Amino acid sequence: MSKGKLNRIFHTHMMELILLVICIVIAFLAPGFFTVPNILGILRSAAFKGVIAFGMTMVIICGEIDLSISSTVAVSGIIAALVAGKLDGAGIMPLSVGIVPGMLVAILVSGLLGFFTGFIRTKFNIPTFIITLAMMNVVYGAAALLSKGFPLTNLPSWYNVFGAGNVLGIPVPAIILLVVFAVIHIIMSYTTFGRSVYAAGGNPEAARLSGVNVTRVKILVMVAVQVMAALGGIMCSSQVMSAAHNFGKGWEMDVIASVIIGGASLNGGIGKVKGTFIGIIFLGVLLNGMTLMNVNEYAQYIVRGGLILGAVLINTIQVTNRTNK
Amino acid sequence: MEAECGGIFKNTGSIGFRQGMVYRMSILKTENITKLYPGTKALDQINVEFESGKVHAFIGKNGSGKSTLVKIFAGAIQPTEGSFYLDGEKIMLHSPQDAMERGISTVYQELSLVPGLTVAENILMGRLPMKGKLIDWKAAYQTAGKLLGEYHVELTGKEMVADLSLWQCQMVEIVKAMSTNPKVIMLDEPTSSLARNEIELLFEMIRELKKRDVIIIYISHKLQELWQIADTCTVLRDGKFIGKTVMQETSRQDLVKMMFGEVEVKTRPEDLETGDKVMLRVEGLTRKGCFSDVSFEVHEKEILGIAGMLGAGRTELLRSIFGADAYDSGKIWFEGEEIRNPNPVRMKGKGFALTPEDRKNEGLIQMMSVYNNLCVASIQALAKHKFIQRKKERDFVSRQIEELQIKVPDEELPVSSLSGGNQQKVVVGNWLNTNPKIMFFDEPSRGIDVNAKQQIFQVIWDQSRKGISSIMVSSELEELLEVCHRILIMHEGKIIKEVFPEDVSVDELYALCMG
Numbered sequence: 001m002s003k004g005k006l007n008r009i010f011h012t013h014m015m016e017l018i019l020l021v022i023c024i025v026i027a028f029l030a031p032g033f034f035t036v037p038n039i040l041g042i043l044r045s046a047a048f049k050g051v052i053a054f055g056m057t058m059v060i061i062c063g064e065i066d067l068s069i070s071s072t073v074a075v076s077g078i079i080a081a082l083v084a085g086k087l088d089g090a091g092i093m094p095l096s097v098g099i100v101p102g103m104l105v106a107i108l109v110s111g112l113l114g115f116f117t118g119f120i121r122t123k124f125n126i127p128t129f130i131i132t133l134a135m136m137n138v139v140y141g142a143a144a145l146l147s148k149g150f151p152l153t154n155l156p157s158w159y160n161v162f163g164a165g166n167v168l169g170i171p172v173p174a175i176i177l178l179v180v181f182a183v184i185h186i187i188m189s190y191t192t193f194g195r196s197v198y199a200a201g202g203n204p205e206a207a208r209l210s211g212v213n214v215t216r217v218k219i220l221v222m223v224a225v226q227v228m229a230a231l232g233g234i235m236c237s238s239q240v241m242s243a244a245h246n247f248g249k250g251w252e253m254d255v256i257a258s259v260i261i262g263g264a265s266l267n268g269g270i271g272k273v274k275g276t277f278i279g280i281i282f283l284g285v286l287l288n289g290m291t292l293m294n295v296n297e298y299a300q301y302i303v304r305g306g307l308i309l310g311a312v313l314i315n316t317i318q319v320t321n322r323t324n325k
Numbered sequence: 326m327e328a329e330c331g332g333i334f335k336n337t338g339s340i341g342f343r344q345g346m347v348y349r350m351s352i353l354k355t356e357n358i359t360k361l362y363p364g365t366k367a368l369d370q371i372n373v374e375f376e377s378g379k380v381h382a383f384i385g386k387n388g389s390g391k392s393t394l395v396k397i398f399a400g401a402i403q404p405t406e407g408s409f410y411l412d413g414e415k416i417m418l419h420s421p422q423d424a425m426e427r428g429i430s431t432v433y434q435e436l437s438l439v440p441g442l443t444v445a446e447n448i449l450m451g452r453l454p455m456k457g458k459l460i461d462w463k464a465a466y467q468t469a470g471k472l473l474g475e476y477h478v479e480l481t482g483k484e485m486v487a488d489l490s491l492w493q494c495q496m497v498e499i500v501k502a503m504s505t506n507p508k509v510i511m512l513d514e515p516t517s518s519l520a521r522n523e524i525e526l527l528f529e530m531i532r533e534l535k536k537r538d539v540i541i542i543y544i545s546h547k548l549q550e551l552w553q554i555a556d557t558c559t560v561l562r563d564g565k566f567i568g569k570t571v572m573q574e575t576s577r578q579d580l581v582k583m584m585f586g587e588v589e590v591k592t593r594p595e596d597l598e599t600g601d602k603v604m605l606r607v608e609g610l611t612r613k614g615c616f617s618d619v620s621f622e623v624h625e626k627e628i629l630g631i632a633g634m635l636g637a638g639r640t641e642l643l644r645s646i647f648g649a650d651a652y653d654s655g656k657i658w659f660e661g662e663e664i665r666n667p668n669p670v671r672m673k674g675k676g677f678a679l680t681p682e683d684r685k686n687e688g689l690i691q692m693m694s695v696y697n698n699l700c701v702a703s704i705q706a707l708a709k710h711k712f713i714q715r716k717k718e719r720d721f722v723s724r725q726i727e728e729l730q731i732k733v734p735d736e737e738l739p740v741s742s743l744s745g746g747n748q749q750k751v752v753v754g755n756w757l758n759t760n761p762k763i764m765f766f767d768e769p770s771r772g773i774d775v776n777a778k779q780q781i782f783q784v785i786w787d788q789s790r791k792g793i794s795s796i797m798v799s800s801e802l803e804e805l806l807e808v809c810h811r812i813l814i815m816h817e818g819k820i821i822k823e824v825f826p827e828d829v830s831v832d833e834l835y836a837l838c839m840g
Contacts, residue, residue: 190712190713191708191711191712191713192704192705192707192708192711192712192713193711195697195700195701195704195713196704198690198693198697199690199693199697199701199704202690202691202692202693203686203687203689203690203691205686205687206681206686206687206688206689206690206701207690207701208649208669209647209649209669209679209681209687209688210669210673210701210702210755211669211670211672211673211674211702211759212670212701212704213670269690269692269693270692
């Protein structure tokens with residue numbers, strides 16, 4: 001009995017255990033690892049992609065994917081800076097106030113992009129993989145055109161708080177990450193909408209016949225991930241106090257990897273927001289540890305890739321075991 | 326080169342007869358074949374014989390053991406006891422591949438052609454003629470064309486299967502099966518989704534097959550067409566061999582009697598009654614290609630059965646009323662109010678419920694737990710300001726597990742781990758939690774054991790006592806007679822008759838369903 005229980009804990013918390021082992025190993029090899037500033041630093045740098053990963057968790061549980069978030073990251077910072085600049089230039093409001101409507105417009109536009117993807121997905125039954133692959137290019141191009149190819153740096157100094165600020169010694173991005181985590185965790189575990197996401201991802205036809213509005217659910221998750229991407233983009237441009245079209249390049253891979261490491265299935269219906277949190281920390285710790293240990297940058301890619309493959313293998317085996325039981 | 330091409334005709338023994346030179350009769354014979362499944366005897370000491378050059382109809386109602394025997398011939402399963410012989414040679418099969426190599430081909434109801442490839446590629450799959458390391462397309466199209474020509478199929482090898490209609494696919498499939506020169510070809514419900522004129526074309530092709538020394542086993546539930554195509558008819562019932570008759574000397578009544586035997590039809594409990602209030606009214610409902618001009622009423626507390634053969638349009642009718650599929654014209658009223666553009670969300674809100682025919686793919690979310698599957702449809706009812714009330718959810722789940730006696734060791738287990746009967750109860754429980762006013766049961770007893778079946782019927786009756794109406798579709802006619810107050814008979818998309826269970830016997834009902 002106790003052996004079975006132990007076995008079960010081992011199986012359900014495999015990723016946490018592996019994370020723990022990795023932390024211990026890194027702690028021994030890199031003395032600077034287990035210090036408060038370093039751990040806060042990990043949280044800060046993981047936060048940018050992390051907030052998007054929570055949105056992506058909903059999307060992946062719903063059986064969809066969004067590859068276009070990287071371009072949204074770029075365009076949202078640019079839109080915020082442009083709107084603020086225009087309002088300032090027209091003398092309507094100063095830059096420091098204008099950045100607020102700027103950020104809202106950025107979030108709104110991203111939400112509309114998500115709505116568009118979700119609409120095409122449900123109306124014409126085209127896989128989101130394809131739609132968002134196309135959108136990634138479209139939005140990237142639009143971002144470059146909007147910024148005319150140069151970084152926009154005309155931002156008010158307080159804007160820096162989202163990416164680089166601290167509250168009571170805790171980095172603001174880390175706080176945003178935790179808030180987003182809490183909100184999405186509650187949505188997915190305690191609301192009817194969350195349950196509908198699982199149902200729509202697990203078996204869309206059965207969900208539809210059970211009177212779940214699958215179209216609405218799918219569109220909403222696509223909107224959610226885009227809004228998260230806009231948030232990530234604002235944090236990102238705030239950190240470096242500039243907005244450029246090449247921001248966020250390649251982020252989709254890390255974001256999707258965090259979700260998959262966290263145990264979500266690309267087939268939909270399976271996944272946990274808590275799991276994604278572990279996935280985000282996992283990637284963050286690994287990257288931080290390797291940097292501390294001066295691992296060659298390109299070697300880091302190999303480790304990262306290997307990790308994603310390993311995580312998917314473990315998950316697939318677990319899912320197969322579960323369904324064959 | 327020649328050897329590679331010749332692969333198609335590797336069964337050299339039959340080439341001679343292919344040209345009509347040699348006539349040699351082959352015989353497929355079973356000896357005391359028994360197949361046991363836990364709890365049931367699917368086949369009980371079956372002794373049958375099929376000889377070549379004839380079309381042998383092979384019939385039996387659901388659960389008769391018909392498909393079990395077909396699967397044994399096809400190598401998909403092995404008999405528990407007994408064996409079968411082809412031309413006196415004992416055949417032991419370990420896989421469908423084995424069966425094909427021994428000369429037993431099967432054309433299944435679900436066609437197995439690859440739509441993205443040409444007819445020639447499909448027919449010659451796995452044995453395309455080669456020129457060195459490359460495919461010899463010229464030879465491939467030639468061979469395929471020759472094969473198609475032999476059976477008078479007016480297609481070329483170059484056509485894409487995706488562009489063909491269903492009956493053409495059916496023919497290509499038969500040509501493919503015949504191209505290996507089998508001794509036995511089994512056709513599993515070949516006409517089930519074909520229109521009448523297409524069936525005639527298919528029959529012409531099957532008659533062509535008769536000229537070859539091949540044993541044709543024709544599995545069908547469409548009795549009326551057997552007289553057109555079959556020479557003999559073999560009937561199984563409840564796992565037993567009932568008889569083999571010569572078609573021309575057999576009447577339809579004889580066959581129905583053989584299929585059903587003396588059925589004891591149980592009657593529904595005495596206390597069930599129907600109210601006067603009309604709950605659902607459907608008028609002139611039409612969906613092109615599925616059903617047309619369907620009108621009926623369902624009263625309060627009434628259990629209405631819809632009988633008909635597979636493909637009569639029963640499932641499609643239920644799905645259209647429920648809003649799962651669109652219909653072309655007609656009107657639907659519920660409780661006196663007209664419902665326009667139904668969709669499942671709206672219909673659920675009005676008090677409709679539907680337990681789909683395809684439980685596995687449409688009724689349940691397989692990887693989700695039993696617990697969550699019981700609360701998919703009722704999710705809105707469980708929520709207060711969009712948040713799920715855990716306690717209420719818990720109550721909903723326990724209530725259904727208790728009332729429906731769902732046997733589940735742990736409700737957190739995925740629903741896929743349950744037996745068919747318990748899965749069906751989860752589907753029903755999922756809907757009962759919505760407190761429906763009218764429930765549609767589409768083949769509620771499919772693939773579940775006798776006990777679970779009775780429990781499901783009990784649920785339907787209990788709902789009626791609570792004032793809820795039901796529509797039940799079933800291919801098991803005796804079940805409709807047992808459960809329903811009134812039965813509509815659907816044939817080729819139309820409602821052709823209304824009967825009361827008190828007034829008809831199973832075989833009469835069966836005859837009515839066949840039109």
